[in-house]
Structures are given as C-alpha cells and as structure tokens.
Amino acid sequence: MRFALLVNPKSGRGGAPRRAAAVGERLRRLGHEVEPCLEDAPDQARRWLRERAVRADRLLVAGGDGTLHFVVNALADPPPIVVLPSGTANLLARRFHLPGRPAPLARLALSPRTTAVDLARVRHLDPEGRRRECRSFLCAGFGYDGEIVRQVHQGRTGPIRMRDYLGPLAEVMRGYRPTPQEVVVDGRNEGDWVFGLASGLGVYGPGWWRLGPSRPDDGRWELHLFPQLTYGRFVRLVLAATGAALARLPEVRRRRFRSLHVSGPRPAPLEVDGDWVGTTPLDLELDGRRFALVLPGP
Secondary structure, eight states, X not given: OEEEEEEXXXXXXXXXXXXXXXXXXXXXXXXXXXXXXXXXXXXHHHHHHHHTGGGSSEEEEEEOHHHHHHHHHHOSXXXXXXXXXXXXXXXXXXXXXXXXXXXXXXXXXXXXXXXXXXXXXXXXEOTTSOEEEEEESSXXXXXXXXXXXXXXXXXXXXXXXXXXXXXXXXXXXXXXOOOOEEEEETTEEEEEESEEEEESXXXXXXXXXXXXXXXXXXXXXXXXXXXOOOHHHHHHHXXXXXXXXXXXXXXXEEEEEXXXXXXXXXXXXXXXXXXXXXXXXXXXXXXXXXEEEEOOOO
16 A cells, blocks of 8 residues: 655654654555655645645544644545544544554554544634635634633644643633624524534543534534533533533533534634634534545454
8 A cells, every 4th residue: 555644743742753653664564655744844744745645545644633634624635544643632533542552553554444524614714804714624612612722822832732721721711701602503593602612523622521422424513502601610511521411401502513603793712623713703514525534443
C-alpha cells in the first residue's frame, strides 16, 4: 500500500514526529511505501496534501483534532484517513477507541474496517467580522463554550494542555455575561439560548463527557441547548455528561438536525472543532459530504 504521512510537529508537545516515525518504519518493514510530509508551514502542508496525499491509498495523520480539521478543509475528497492520536483531547480517537502506541497503530493503518464520518458546512464571522466558511467533523459551540476557547487561544504560548482551560473556565463562570441567541433548527425556531453545542460525534471536553447517543454517518448532528450557567448548574451538567445523561435534564434541550442557524442582537463567541474561529451569526448544514476513517479491525 502507498501511505502519505502528515505530521503536526507541535502536536503532543512535540511527540507526534516520534510516534509517526515509529509507525512509518513498521509499515516500511512490512513492504509498504510511506511518504512523509516534511513541511511545517500550513500553506506548504496544504500544497503537499493536494499534490501527494490524494495519490495515496491511505493518509496517515499524526496530530490531534485540530490537525484533522486542517486536513478535511484542505482536501475535498481525501483518501481513507488513519489517525495517529497526538493532540490534547483527541476526541475523535476517544470516540472510536483508537490505539496510541506504534505497534497497534501500524496494524490500524492496515485494517480493512472503515466508517464514514459526516462533515458539516459551517459559515460564521471571523474575529475581524468577515464572513468565513469551513468544514467541521466534531463540534461547534457558541456562548460559554466559545468564550472559554477564545480565552484559552488568546492566552496560549505553545501546545495546549487540559489544565490550560481551568483558568478561563473559572473566569467565564465568574464574569461572563452571554448575549442570548435565537436558534433555528431545520427551519423551526427554538427560542433564545445563551449556550449551544452542536456535535457530530457525541464527545466533548476532556473526552469522557458524552453528549448522548450519536452515529457518525447518518447525515445528522445533535444539538444541545443550555440555560444560563451557575456553578451548581455547571457541576450538574458535568456529572450528567460523564454519564451520557444530558438529555435527561429538564433544563437541557436536545435536537437532531440537518441545518442550524444561530444569531443575536450582539455576536456570541464561537468555537469549531476546539478552536476559536470568531462569532455568530452561525449557519451549519449537513450537505452529504463525508470522509472515510479507518477503524481498528475486528
């Protein structure tokens, strides 16, 4: 088989290149061809993906959820993707129980088992107020969620660790005053909400929070809408998410959808796939585009 290998050199606090090299060497010993991407700059990596990766049988991606977001936005029709988890939360890897060590990752690369993963088309405003569009495979959150991620990314000086979210979380809970946003789901007005999280895979936060049952390939995402947060309510939500029981809370509204529109009298901060991208208004649509993800064999 021919493998293209994209490595995020900053992912995993610099550990992604070592993991990727070990997996690549194991595949070469088995007689497979592995071509690594040696470009660090995003523009160069994007060019490499479009020129080289599209000719491969499979694309190895060594990085986290942000690296995969980069890939699905760089390629309209990527080859089947093998994720070598090396990020902070690795939510997609947790969702599909992907391995982390080189030997099982090399076996994963050769697995015949795949699943389709829905991609959402996301339109929003960037931090300068310009209209932007991207593809998302994981989630989009406005209000509290977007503000926490905004503060984390504005204060980052290197790779993000889970503890980097604690300070912004406390700051947001103490002083953030969200602007209610009107939420329209598949053409139906659901009223005004201060916090919403749309998810394609049903995982969130540190990885063990479960938003509820979901399928990656059914052409729909799940939306959870939350009221104004207090410390007590936040703890209650965390406990419910840990047990995949958010939908049982009477104050939380859950909807499965194909299209979502969010807007308000003032913009609300917005994150997509774990990165701060700007603000509402948000338009999110499932239009049938997917990518193939390689899963561990039976």
